[in-house]
Amino acid sequence: MWGCPFHPWKQLVLSLNLIHLAVFPTSAPWAVLLGQPETAAVLKRTVEALMERGAIVRNLENLGERALPYKISKHNHRHRRGGYFLVDLEGPPSIVSTMMDHLGRDIDIIRRAFIKYPVSKTEECSGIVPVNCEDKLIPKKK
Amino acid sequence: MGARASCAQRVLGEADMAALAVAGGRRCCRWVPALMWERPCRLQHQQAAAESDLPIEMENPYEEPPKRCILCGINVDYKNVQLLSQFVSPYTGRIYGRHITGLCNKKQKEISKAIKRAHILGFMPVMFKNPSFLTDPKICNVKY
Numbered sequence: 001m002w003g004c005p006f007h008p009w010k011q012l013v014l015s016l017n018l019i020h021l022a023v024f025p026t027s028a029p030w031a032v033l034l035g036q037p038e039t040a041a042v043l044k045r046t047v048e049a050l051m052e053r054g055a056i057v058r059n060l061e062n063l064g065e066r067a068l069p070y071k072i073s074k075h076n077h078r079h080r081r082g083g084y085f086l087v088d089l090e091g092p093p094s095i096v097s098t099m100m101d102h103l104g105r106d107i108d109i110i111r112r113a114f115i116k117y118p119v120s121k122t123e124e125c126s127g128i129v130p131v132n133c134e135d136k137l138i139p140k141k142k
Numbered sequence: 143m144g145a146r147a148s149c150a151q152r153v154l155g156e157a158d159m160a161a162l163a164v165a166g167g168r169r170c171c172r173w174v175p176a177l178m179w180e181r182p183c184r185l186q187h188q189q190a191a192a193e194s195d196l197p198i199e200m201e202n203p204y205e206e207p208p209k210r211c212i213l214c215g216i217n218v219d220y221k222n223v224q225l226l227s228q229f230v231s232p233y234t235g236r237i238y239g240r241h242i243t244g245l246c247n248k249k250q251k252e253i254s255k256a257i258k259r260a261h262i263l264g265f266m267p268v269m270f271k272n273p274s275f276l277t278d279p280k281i282c283n284v285k286y
Contacts, residue, residue: 069272070267118219127214
């Protein structure tokens with residue numbers, strides 16, 4: 001899916017809504033503490049890189065700074081705390097691999113991910129449908 | 143046997159001829175074996191249209207609404223760690239099976255996927271349950 005040769009205008013129509021999540025380290029025993037200006041710089045870098053590749057950034061959410069659920073070792077450091085950020089963006093699927101490479105090289109980003117926009121279908125939930133066992137026993141005619 | 147199907151006429155078979163001979167020339171009564179007697183036979187395809195006694199087809203008025211699992215109508219998100227932690231063992235951090243959680247197929251799959259995603263993205267601890275969520279109400283059918 002990522003390498004499909006779409007036309008430029010079709011690419012816009014068929015683009016996926018992707019969410020990108022990154023965890024930035026805020027403090028570690030032997031690493032530089034990431035203060036507010038540094039965090040802002042990292043976010044600016046990321047968003048600029050995304051826009052360079054033709055993605056439209058819709059929203060940037062801060063999910064808070066907290067202790068990581070487990071210690072993460074990345075770029076020769078063992079991180080215990082981090083800041084969680086959620087970038088709401090829309091773009092062609094081809095930027096995913098390039099962006100993951102780019103973010104992987106950034107020392108300040110601990111964990112990166114691109115997630116498809118969750119399509120909420122919960123309103124159609126009609127409860128548990130009772131299974132018709134008789135239909136399962138009868139072999140289907142091909 | 144044929145006479146049972148067609149109620150209209152009786153065909154004079156061999157049995158009839160024998161009966162006549164036995165009777166010894168009696169013209170009025172004909173000895174007919176019991177099998178050949180004309181009996182009022184009700185055929186389904188003839189009677190069904192006329193009868194108004196049959197049940198009327200309608201939806202079951204006493205039908206119960208379909209059963210819903212706990213999460214029916216709730217949007218499952220990988221960021222909602224507290225909700226996800228309710229379906230995870232506090233000792234080992236393992237995801238509970240369908241027979242314990244009591245969720246429907248769809249929701250169990252969604253929860254499972256969300257928990258694994260939360261593990262990888264660094265939202266939820268893997269080997270244990272977040273201590274701050276230990277006092278949450280018990281949803282699952284687990285006996286500690």
